[in-house]
Amino acid sequence: MNLDADPSLQPFRAEVRSFFATAYPKEILRKMEAGASLTTDEVRRAEMALGEKGWLASAWPAEHGGPGWSIEEQYIFDEELERAGAPTVTPMGVVYVGPVIYTFGSDEQKARWLPGIADGSVGWAQGYSEPEAGSDLASLQFSAVQDGDEYVLSGTKIWTSAAQHADWIFLLTRTSREEKKQLGITFICCPLDQPGVSVKPIISIDGKYHLSQCDFVDVRVPVTNRIGEEGKGWSYSQYLLGNERTSYARIGGKRKQLADIRAIASHIPAGGNRRLIDDSQFASRLSQVEIRVDALEITVLRVLSSVRDGGSPGTEASILKIMATEIAQEITTLFLEAAADHGMRKFNDSVSPEWTGDSGFAAPGVASYFGTRAQSIYGGTNEIQRNIIAKRVLGL
Known part of the structure; x- marks a missing residue:
């Protein structure tokens, strides 16, 4: 393409x-x-x-x-x-649950939920990880017990992104216990203002409120809030995770960040009269990341071509997830190093009297650095992704 x-x-x-x-x-x-x-x-x-x-x-x-x-x-x-x-x-609605609803949901569910997702008026959160089941999602314990025409939901979901902005949450719940852990998992939707639901903030290392802990105590939702068949939630979640891991690439954003770093480094001094961009080690690392973004883009286009031809992102999306994560972390590391040099200049302006640039990049650059540390954890850790590639792509 x-x-x-x-x-x-x-x-x-x-x-x-x-x-x-x-x-x-x-x-x-x-x-x-x-x-x-x-x-x-x-x-x-x-x-x-x-x-x-x-x-x-x-x-x-x-x-x-x-x-x-x-x-x-x-x-x-x-x-x-x-x-x-x-x-x-926010991907939880349009990228994650929306396609699950229009692929596996009933006509009533499509009419009920899709319009609010598509026009942005209704926010969604994703209830997957639990205190004792993060990357090992098949070990989840969050229970959904059917009582007549309702499910009673009990348990805790954690590291829930954007829950503070959401109206609804889609949940992986355990409706039965089978020998194989992936069985007995059911996909259920719940309004976050339902009695018995509490959302508690988790302040992350960058000082921001991205994440929440969501507790459910005997929360009742109608059986009609279940997507698809009971016990098929694992297969629906794998369909969703393929879309999630493909969405991490964000090529345009990475190119903009690299252009910003190059512009910043062309003004910030590295000591004496040299600019940071003239530092051979920094310039080499910047060029290497630019090449890696080109490689990531080619890989994304290959995966998207398979989708266009009737396939799905599938397990190959794990490759994108690892590549995108590592590149994002390297880009924000370069931002941090540029910010550090600028911070030194502020203590000794005589070192670089010619500098007239804007220092506004430093605080967001440091916050992004801390934020991207989590990328190798959420959406399935990079270690898990390598196992998926080894077993399901390479057949090892």
Whole structure:
């Protein structure tokens, strides 16, 4: 997929770029540039701005409320969103549960949930990890006991991203105990304002509130909130995780970060009259990461081509997850090193009197560095991904 070579795609790219430049909420872009966290209201406004255009659920087919874009158009949209510095679309609704609902859900469930996901008016969270079942998801203990036409939910979900912004949560629950741990798991949806549900903040190492612990004490939901068949939740979760791990690539965002680092390093001194970009070790590492982003993009396009041809991301998505994680961490490490040099300059301005750049990159750069440390854990640790590749891709 050579996107630059197809002139028919350029008007579409221009339309998307113009939207972010002229119609997207400017205050959201300013807050993102400063590295500040968005409020729930701001998250809603950002996503509903895309929803009003019919662009929020960018990968959905038209029959389910999406724009019906080609793989190439979806890729260009993601590039331009990241190029503009807009917040990444909260994936729990449009990337994760939405496709599960329109693939495995009933007509009533599609009519009930898909419109609010597609227009950005309803937020979702993902209830997978538990205190004793993180990467070993098959060991989950969160229970759902059927009582008449209801399920009674009990247990704890942890490291729940964006729960503070969500209205609903989709859960992997244990409805029976089988010899094989993956069996007996059921996929159930629950409103977060249901009696018996509590959401407790977990402040992460970057000082922000990304994550929550969600406790459920005898929470009742109707059986009609179950997606698909009882006991088939594991297979639905594997379908979802393929989409999740593919979504980590974020090529456009990584290219923007690298361009920012190169611009910063071209102004920040490395000592004496030398700029940081003139430091051979720093320049070499920056170039190596740029090459790795090119390789990641090619791998993403190969995986997306298989989806277009009727396949699914499948286990190959684990390769993308590892590559994207390691590259993201290296990029933010370079940001941190640039920020450290700038911090030294502030204590001794005589070292670099010619520096006139903006120091605003330092705080968001440090926060991003801490934030990306978690990437090798969430969505399935990199160690788990290597096991998947060894067993299911290489057949070892």
